[in-house]
Amino acid sequence: MSKDALHESQIKELTAKLRGCVVLPSDPGYEEARRVHNGMIDRKPAAIVRCMDAGDVMATVNFARDNGRRLAVRCGGHNGAGLGVADDAVVADLARLRGVRVDPEHRTARVGGGCLLGEVDHATGAFGLAAPFGIISTTGVGGLTLGGGSGYLTRKHGLSIDNLREVDLVLADGSFVTASERQNQDLFWAVRGGGGNFGVVTSFLFDLHPVSTVYAGPMLWRLEDTAEMLTKYRDWMAEHEDDHDFYGFFLMQGFPLEDHFPEELQGKTVCGVLWCHTGTLDQAEKALEPIRAYKKPALDWVAPMSYLTLQSMAGAGLPRGLQWYFKADFVGELTDDAIEIHAKYGKKSPSVWSVMHLYPVDGAAGQVGPSETAWSYREAKWSAVYAGVDPNPGYRDAITNWSRSYWQELHPYSLGGGYINMMMDEGEDCIRSTYRDNYERLADVKATYDPDNLFNVNQNIKPARATRPV
Ligand SMILES: Cc1cc2nc3c(=O)[nH]c(=O)nc-3n(C[C@H](O)[C@H](O)[C@H](O)COP(=O)(O)OP(=O)(O)OC[C@H]3O[C@@H](n4cnc5c(N)ncnc54)[C@H](O)[C@@H]3O)c2cc1C
The missing domain is CATH 3.40.462.20 (Vanillyl-alcohol Oxidase; Chain A, domain 3)
Known part of the structure; x- marks a missing residue:
């Protein structure tokens, strides 16, 4: 057993709060569950929580934070740097948050935080509609959208973030909020390109466009x-x-x-x-x-x-x-x-x-x-x-x-x-130069919503006023 393995009592405490299940290193499905798209990544998390709903995500966030564990969040697991998994971490695996509800009248789609692009395309395509996403259908909507999202419709309709109307998020303190142009505007600004730095998105609301x-x-x-x-x-x-x-x-x-x-x-x-x-x-x-x-x-x-x-x-x-x-x-x-x-x-x-x-x-x-x-x-x-x-x-x-x-x-x-x-592991300078003048504002939003940098398995934006060293 790894010295960083979770104790039985901790696992019991977590599973009691879940609708989904926990995959541990001793479980037969662990090897498959920890794999990501990039075969270069070989990380061994302490537990993979298969979240079924926002309640499971809240329980997982609270558990990782209260037990001093790193928290990784995984949607499609496509990230080149393998940011959907980390050694000894608790992984919030969103793959079961896969519902898509299309509203053809208002041309929007409500998309679960664990959906893959192909799943959304399939649901919206039935109505002759599409959200602008990337070019590979097995990529996760979560990582792609939060980082920006470019693809075949970018010149016509903008990046994925330009077509995002609203997100539901679980924050570092375990609370659940909605961010849009009308509420939590600072958070909504930051998630449109700032990656998974600010919380776990359990659902996205996208504008759709006619494309057949x-x-x-x-x-x-x-x-x-x-x-x-x-x-x-x-x-x-x-x-x-x-x-x-x-x-x-x-x-x-x-x-x-x-x-x-x-x-x-x-x-x-x-x-x-x-x-x-x-x-x-x-x-x-x-x-x-x-x-x-x-x-x-x-x-x-x-x-x-x-x-x-x-x-x-x-x-x-x-x-x-x-x-x-x-x-x-x-x-x-x-x-x-x-x-x-x-x-x-x-x-x-x-x-x-x-x-x-x-x-x-x-x-x-x-x-x-x-x-x-x-x-x-x-x-x-x-x-x-x-x-x-x-x-x-x-x-x-x-x-x-x-x-x-x-x-x-x-x-x-x-x-x-x-x-x-x-990007892979380019580090802080490269992240700063990517956000340029927006970096300081992102760091402020991070300090407001995640002051202790719980969400750090990502291209990390450091909180402007960290409450403890990160
Ligand atoms: C073969 C290939 C093709 C690609 N093509 C394109 C393309 O056409 N266009 C494009 O823009 N990009 C493309 N990408 C890059 C892609 O956008 C990133 O790899 C992206 O991170 C993948 O998202 P994911 O959800 O699959 O990844 P994951 O590995 O699951 O997650 C990546 C990061 O996003 C965070 N995250 C994921 N979901 C959530 C969520 N719901 N809430 C909070 N944080 C979350 C994770 O914590 C992690 O930090 C491609 C990558 C590959 C490997």
């Missing part, structure tokens, strides 16, 4: 064409700056030797764009016609498809358990020099699984002011991620070093900071 068929899919070129195609991509995005239906993220990534990928791509790293045009078919075809004409793609799977199909497409080849190492930047301008660096690191890619993605975060997201929510970089055009990925733990150093040196060379060409949801 989109003109979407990958258009890929040879890796040797990266510098040329990235330069053209920059021009195409600039030409469509005010056309928010026009969305495409640039990528460099490979295709493993697996049958479900087209034969001609297996084992190769390529460059390309994953498009999602939300206008009419006619508008979409016209917008993409000069792109197709410029250089014949090696693969062109761009076609009308349901938004739900698109949302489930990108994650199909990314099973849980791969090793991931993330680095991130906010990009204002793609200079010729930066493009050359991208092309260089594409050639040096350590594995076919590794990716570079440039996600547009302008358009509607750029029309929100930098201090209106915690997400500060509203002038950014792209959120960039350089992720070394491989199934083999033996390649851990290779993928880590590639991401780090890629980032080190490109960071001087960025705006500073980086998307907190795509």
Whole structure:
């Protein structure tokens, strides 16, 4: 038994207050329950509480605090840094808070704090509606939204936080509050980008938008064409700056030797764009016609498809358990020099699984002011991620070093900071530079709602007036 194991009396005290159950290191389901998406993360919590409702979340928060335990909060478990789990911690596992209630008349969805993106898409898609989320359906709504949330609808409808109307939270003192533009406004401001620093969100209320068929899919070129195609991509995005239906993220990534990928791509790293045009078919075809004409793609799977199909497409080849190492930047301008660096690191890619993605975060997201929510970089055009990925733990150093040196060379060409949801363990300076002028206000809100920094398994914002060392 670990010296930090919970005593039987403590476990009894906790379970007596729960509708859900507790998974302990001695339980058969523990190994599976402690795993997260990133196979590099190998942490052993003292207990995993499978919360069934807000009451269970309150009991778990109170228990961790009163017993001096670290508290981790887990939704989809997708976070690259593994922030849904911590050694010797009590984990509030929200995976059973999965209800989604769509109100088609008012175009909103009430979403449980443990939902995955695909579950919400499924429920809202039945009404031809969608909330703007990320591109992989197994990602948790909780972590993604609280950090910002970018995806195919970002240029058209903004970040996930720009479509958030209200949250219900359990705070560090165990109390339950609602935060919105009308109540607890400071908290509502902070949770829109400030991550899980302020409490456990048990439900989200999102605005929805009509989305059904989109003109979407990958258009890929040879890796040797990266510098040329990235330069053209920059021009195409600039030409469509005010056309928010026009969305495409640039990528460099490979295709493993697996049958479900087209034969001609297996084992190769390529460059390309994953498009999602939300206008009419006619508008979409016209917008993409000069792109197709410029250089014949090696693969062109761009076609009308349901938004739900698109949302489930990108994650199909990314099973849980791969090793991931993330680095991130906010990009204002793609200079010729930066493009050359991208092309260089594409050639040096350590594995076919590794990716570079440039996600547009302008358009509607750029029309929100930098201090209106915690997400500060509203002038950014792209959120960039350089992720070394491989199934083999033996390649851990290779993928880590590639991401780090890629980032080190490109960071001087960025705006500073980086998307907190795509960081690893960069530390306080990087977190501060991500929030810039919003950091002090976030630290004040943290001091009000979590003065002892109970919620610290996250990209941590330190309380402005800590009552004890944290
Ligand atoms: C393959 C992959 C694809 C991705 N694609 C995108 C994308 O398209 N767009 C994008 O914006 N991001 C994307 N991300 C990043 C993603 O947003 C983060 O990994 C995010 O943290 C995942 O959220 P989660 O709930 O699954 O994570 P978890 O590991 O469960 O949690 C992450 C953090 O959020 C906190 N948290 C989670 N839920 C709650 C809650 N209900 N209340 C309070 N705190 C909570 C946790 O405490 C933890 O600190 C991607 C990541 C991966 C690995």
